[in-house]
Amino acid sequence: MKMVYTNENHFLANNAKNIIESVGIVTFLKNEFVQGVVGEVAAFDCWPEVWVVDDSDFERAKEALDEANKSRSMNDWICNHCLEENDASFEICWQCSEDIE
Ligand SMILES: [Zn+2]
Numbered sequence: 001m002k003m004v005y006t007n008e009n010h011f012l013a014n015n016a017k018n019i020i021e022s023v024g025i026v027t028f029l030k031n032e033f034v035q036g037v038v039g040e041v042a043a044f045d046c047w048p049e050v051w052v053v054d055d056s057d058f059e060r061a062k063e064a065l066d067e068a069n070k071s072r073s074m075n076d077w078i079c080n081h082c083l084e085e086n087d088a089s090f091e092i093c094w095q096c097s098e099d100i101e
Contacts, residue, residue, distance in 0.1 A: 001028065004061045005050040011094055013048035016065055018091055020050065023064045025057040 005016040010032070017027050030049040052061050068089040075088035081098035092099055 001051045001053055002055050002058045003030075003049050003051050004058060005065060006047045008047045010048050013050055015090055017050045019068045019089065020052070020061045020064050022091075023060065025061050025064070026053045027051060027061070028053055 004020065004027075005013065007013045007016070013029065017029055020027050028051040030051055031046055032048055052058050077086050077088065077090075077100060078084070079086055079093035079096065079098055081093060082096040084093055084095040086093055086095075086100075090100075
């Protein structure tokens, strides 16, 4: 197993996981449920981490994330549900969790 992505923001970590899984790679989200204990451990240790189960998928997972980042700012979208502006790499609205379109 290899870690491909980590972010203190759970939404962004989940988003990265979705992007990687969308290209058919099996991922594993670590530290998903530990937010409540920040303060007892170094905060960084509690960041959610996205891991690929198969090491050979690592490069492909990184590429998928790079691709998603490239499209950033080019195709930002407005949520039909709450009219919030969303980053192009998001598949669901960060505000209300509504699907794109
Ligand atoms: Zn919304």
